């Protein structure tokens with residue numbers, strides 16, 4: 364096992380925690396190690412070259428969302444992986460959420476009839492852009508960091524692609540704190556099944572909000588409606604001494620369990636999307652084919668989600684409706 368990071372201090376800290384070979388230069392890692400698969404978790408603009416190099420090295424790839432910040436970049440990555448017969452999977456983990464899977468089963472069964480409209484929100488506490496990655500938050504946005512999850516989820520749930528978008532946004536809070544980026548972005552997307560879905564995204568919720576993320580989705584069809592509050596599912600609400608206020612925990616994202624030997628085991632959709640990649644790589648190592656892997660968030664899904672996010676930003680620039 365190996366990992367690469369430009370930050371040598373971080374590498375050193377992690378090697379004390381986990382058993383892996385550290386590299387500062389990922390290219391050296393690709394060259395020297397016999398890797399079956401690699402996960403790309405660098406800031407958004409730095410996924411592309413790493414994925415292209417992994418494809419050239421013949422290593423299967425799980426790439427963080429967004430696949431790339433341009434549609435052309437996503438296409439280039441998808442083409443390179445296809446040419447090298449390398450798996451390209453995107454970490455759109457909302458697809459692995461058991462609640463979303465339950466929604467999809469009802470939608471696929473036709474229980475809601477034709478979807479007419481929908482609404483989603485994903486909002487982070489302000490610490491995410493301000494304290495976690497203030498250096499690259501100006502190159503990202505609530506659309507690229509958060510919206511992309513729900514653009515993909517809406518596509519997945521409805522089996523539909525975006526065709527047009529209109530977006531508005533606001534700046535002020537984060538720029539006043541020295542992080543020059545959008546506070547919030549609201550987008551209305553028309554899909555090719557005729558539905559319009561509104562996506563509200565922001566990353567300025569107060570530190571005091573009860574969880575790092577607030578998120579949910581609802582869809583309304585001619586025969587019914589579905590909604591999922593993905594943040595507060597009624598599990599583990601607490602108020603403890605060292606943290607102010609109430610806290611809620613999304614146990615569907617990450618669940619810590621202990622096996623019979625007392626060892627820590629994690630599951631939940633945050634882990635399952637990664638486990639699915641490992642499963643797929645094992646199928647390929649056992650002689651399976653990429654075409655035979657069945658469903659997983661692919662490079663094509665990465666392209667379609669980026670198409671929407673790029674359209675959102677184009678609409679913010681032009682103030683008009685953007686055809687995708």
Ligand SMILES: NC(=O)c1ccc[n+]([C@@H]2O[C@H](COP(=O)([O-])OP(=O)(O)OC[C@H]3O[C@@H](n4cnc5c(N)ncnc54)[C@H](O)[C@@H]3O)[C@@H](O)[C@H]2O)c1
Nearest residue numbers: 367368369370389404405406407409427428429454496508
């Ligand atoms: N799926 C999710 O829930 C989720 C959550 C958070 C972030 N993300 C995604 O993960 C990616 C990383 O986000 P983050 O919050 O962890 O960012 P981060 O800034 O905390 O970490 C990025 C790391 O990449 C390293 N890095 C940058 N360029 C590199 C290079 N060329 N070679 C090796 N290492 C390099 C940096 O040193 C840093 O340690 C982003 O694309 C983000 O959208 C996904």
